[in-house]
Amino acid sequence: xxxxxxxxxxxxAPPPYLQPNPPQSYPPAAAVTQPAPTTAAENRTRTAAxxxxxxxxxxxxxTLTKAWFTAGGDGGVGLLGLExxxxxxxxxxTWFDIKHIPSQIPIFATTALIAALVAVAFLIHTGVMLxxxxxxxxxxxxxxxLLGLASFGMVAFVFSLSFGDWSRGLSVGWSTFVGIGGxxxxxxxxxxxxxxxxxxx
Numbered sequence: 001x002x003x004x005x006x007x008x009x010x011x012x013a014p015p016p017y018l019q020p021n022p023p024q025s026y027p028p029a030a031a032v033t034q035p036a037p038t039t040a041a042e043n044r045t046r047t048a049a050x051x052x053x054x055x056x057x058x059x060x061x062x063t064l065t066k067a068w069f070t071a072g073g074d075g076g077v078g079l080l081g082l083e084x085x086x087x088x089x090x091x092x093x094t095w096f097d098i099k100h101i102p103s104q105i106p107i108f109a110t111t112a113l114i115a116a117l118v119a120v121a122f123l124i125h126t127g128v129m130l131x132x133x134x135x136x137x138x139x140x141x142x143x144x145x146l147l148g149l150a151s152f153g154m155v156a157f158v159f160s161l162s163f164g165d166w167s168r169g170l171s172v173g174w175s176t177f178v179g180i181g182g183x184x185x186x187x188x189x190x191x192x193x194x195x196x197x198x199x200x201x
Contacts, residue, residue, distance in 0.1 A: 041197075042133060048193035049130035055189060056123040058182025059150075063116045066092070067173035069161055076173060077161065079113040079154075105160050112153025116179075119146035123186055126194060135197040140190070147187050154180055 062068070066078030075084040081094040095106035122143045129137045158176055161167055 044193070045130050045133055045135065045197055048189060048197065049127040051189050051193065052123055052127045052130070052186065055182045055185035056120055056127070058178050059116055059123075059186060060120050062175040062179025062182060063113060063120070065175045067175040068158065068179070069170040069176070070173040071169050071171075076175075077170065078175060079109045079116070079157065081109075102160070102164070102166070105157070105166065108153055108157040108160050110153075112150060112157050115146055115150035115153050116183075119143070119150045119186075122146055126190075130194070130197070135194070138194065138198050140195060140198050143190060147183065147190065151180075151183055151187070154183060 063079055066076040066080060066083045069077040074086065075082065081092060083090055083092045095109050122139060126138050126143060129135060161170060
């Protein structure tokens with residue numbers, strides 16, 4: 001008789017060196033996060049901020065210097081007042097310290113000084129908001145009004161010192177070109193680059 005299949009003995013196990021290797025388990029690969037690509041809108045926002053900061057720097061430099069007009073090599077005139085230099089010594093005086101001066105000169109100088117400094121503060125705020133990609137937080141109305149007031153004050157100040165007795169011996173200095181040029185640049189950048197960005201939000 002033949003043994004039944006249930007009674008057949010189990011085949012012997014193969015030696016260890018012939019047994020297949022178990023599949024190796026590897027830890028899951030860590031997900032690599034790719035930086036988000038910079039969009040064209042973000043590039044325009046950063047470009048506007050950089051250009052605005054450059055124009056703001058020119059405005060601030062001209063506002064704080066006394067080289068709007070020069071009187072030879074002895075001194076200069078600016079929004080802050082006058083400065084006289086002799087033998088390496090310089091003396092400064094504000095417009096309100098000077099007597100017998102036409103009233104419109106200190107009025108225009110003070111208007112331009114205050115409006116320019118406040119406009120610089122708003123321009124810096126605008127540039128920071130652009131770098132943070134938050135053009136909706138820009139105070140565009142206030143900025144436009146301050147730039148207009150600063151423009152009026154600067155131009156009126158220059159004209160008030162360009163004619164009359166006070167214009168004798170004075171020549172236009174570099175601060176006039178830098179200040180008015182920075183103001184014009186800031187106004188153009190605000191109207192052409194910043195305003196469309198703020199209107200889209």
